[in-house]
Amino acid sequence: MVYFVYRSVYEGPSGRLVRHFPDATVLDWFRRVWDDAASEDAYKWVERELGANVYGLHTIFETGLPAPRTHDELRRMLKEHLYVERTLRVDRHSVRVPTDDDEVELAYFFVDDHVVASEPDRWAYLLHEDWELPLNAPPAREAFTPPGPVDVITSAPPGGEGVTYAVLITFHATFASVGCSWPKAFPGVRLPGLAAALRAADPDLLSGELCALRALIAPGDEDIGPALERCNRWGPLEEWLPEISAPHSRAHGHALRLLEDCVPADGRDPGRTLIRCGDHLAQMAIHMDEHFGYRQWFLFDDVWAAAHPEPAASLMRFGAHWDPRCRREHARLTHCG
Template structure:
């Protein structure tokens, strides 16, 4: 069978399902070919939604301009770039539209949350799996298999959250949460050297709390670890019922001890359609993945906790996930 080159489209949006992204396979060999195919669409909005399976904020503006202003059909990537910079609507400057021969990366916002969308041809995907594997992962959950090795070195900066313990593994924490519309690359991933995921609950429970460096998610997680908890999953289940993750109010409550935290869980108030029953939580020995339902309109926020045993078996996926929380553009 002959090989048919194709592309991926990804929409990074909190309106788009449990992983806050939509992934679509397209038949076109290049980004330029896809835009050329839609250049003369009679109904750009309908064409884009049929092609991509969703309404992509601002994308139809280039096709509207092509029809209304009679823009010439672009023959080269440079010509397409010129048209995009002049006519594609984004909330931001020229650096928010990044086009090369194999990809288009765009950042914008809809006055509610930050959004990004991407086109990658097969050459771009093959060249950078350690940057794109998580972005292109289509559905819940991530694979949880492991390898014998614990050797994994992240290729993006991480924040060391606690002093090194005595173990050989390292656990990483990625909190893909958002606040006041700042929803892309809000915080650097965390690392707990010398700690595997099975030991994370005990490690956090015993850790000194550095109030000035820990993010609020970690304070809440620590407060919800019970003295008898041997693993992290009971605390994650309690986080799902934590009232401080309502998005339209003060999102974080001040750090409290475990008994006080349990009192706050006795009668939590959820607003704007937040429904803990819709959340997804899976905890395996070396990977915890949590899609927390936070809002009827804005859907889910994601937490990933994984150690180097899991990462060694899935290095491209692990590195791309760390990068996903670090910068809106995976090819930056």
């Protein structure tokens, strides 16, 4: 089986489009569809067959060349004729393409089931077709280990147990709209204690979104769900406001005053936001504007991650990097491809 994934802010609450095809290899998929795609308007063919206007993919079918016969031919033809904004990656089992449409970064992937089966910690989240991850957290035999570096936000409180991770799939500029959402960690805290931990956190160590979340946690909130609901109605979620960096009581009061006056702009519709919370996972697909749609927020602790190690690891990789197969050592915010 071959999987196709389009990572795009235009693809609804999940930010992904996933398709399955019966072909044994990626080469087989290209060979099977080549003549059909080339015999008509390739742009319309891609949109019809894959379910989206996959940016630039149609150009490979407009070359007038015969279908590739080998993996080497496919690699050469893609590198020479496929329109991309960056450097694509091709191997015998996958094609991985980073690009952008001059407004936001995008990425798409063809990958066979050999890779998916051998690298589930890299592909499980990417291939998950729903925006929502399972809330259950059955006991696990092994502790969860993050697949890469995380930003440690706070020191562990005395006697604290576990760790809570935050992966917020968001962006503030075109150049950082895919793979620049570095995972955060709150050691010594599990999800039921995150509201209290954020109230006590140093706002200077938080991202703009986490700082807003902190300000929107009420003094009596025992879990994070009510604050996520308030975030959904909060206007300047992707802006830095110095007032919400004050001590929590002042920050919360200021946030509530702004919340009362907030009028959604740019087609933002809080009614389209999706929020699901459990004991060890809180998740939100927040509708931010009409054009770029949703951002995805995931807050989960080590209990949930140990119960779902492959989706958890894959989600962390998804936040930090555009390419699930990348094994290079490079600095964050450094384009890889």
